[in-house]
Amino acid sequence: MPDTQPVVVVAVFVPRPGKRDEVEAAVRNAVAATHADDRGCELYAAHESIRGREGIVIIEKWASAEELQMHGSGKAFADLTAAVGDLLAEPLDVTVLKPIPAGDPKLGAL
Structure with a gap:
């Protein structure tokens, strides 16, 4: 049975000097x-x-790990990684998170 728990992703892009706008x-x-x-x-x-490491951050939430995997093999992600490939000062930093339900369900989870 597939895991249908939501998945949150934090992806950090650190541009090379002068490449932030691109x-x-x-x-x-x-x-x-x-x-x-x-x-x-x-x-x-x-x-x-705006604090710490300079960069652009994408916060994502996917209905399931399966749908995140489909995104990872899809056109939008492929186009993004191709477009930023030579523009980043360091490799794309991706953290995948599973929620820990706590407190108020509306305030305690993305």
Whole structure:
């Protein structure tokens, strides 16, 4: 039986000096494409890091690990990784999270 628990992803893009705008443009394109085409996407939102390591962060929420896997092998993700390949100062940092239910269900989970 497939795992239908939601999955949260944090993806951090650290641009090379002078490449931030190009990385942001690629991320914006990926957000639009993911919203339009990827089944199971509950959240796919870009943010700019304002403290700590400079970068652009995508916070994602997928209905299941299976749908996250489909996104990872899909066109929007392939286009994004191709677009930022030479623009990043370090490899894409992706953390996949499973929720730990606690407290108020509306406030304690993404």
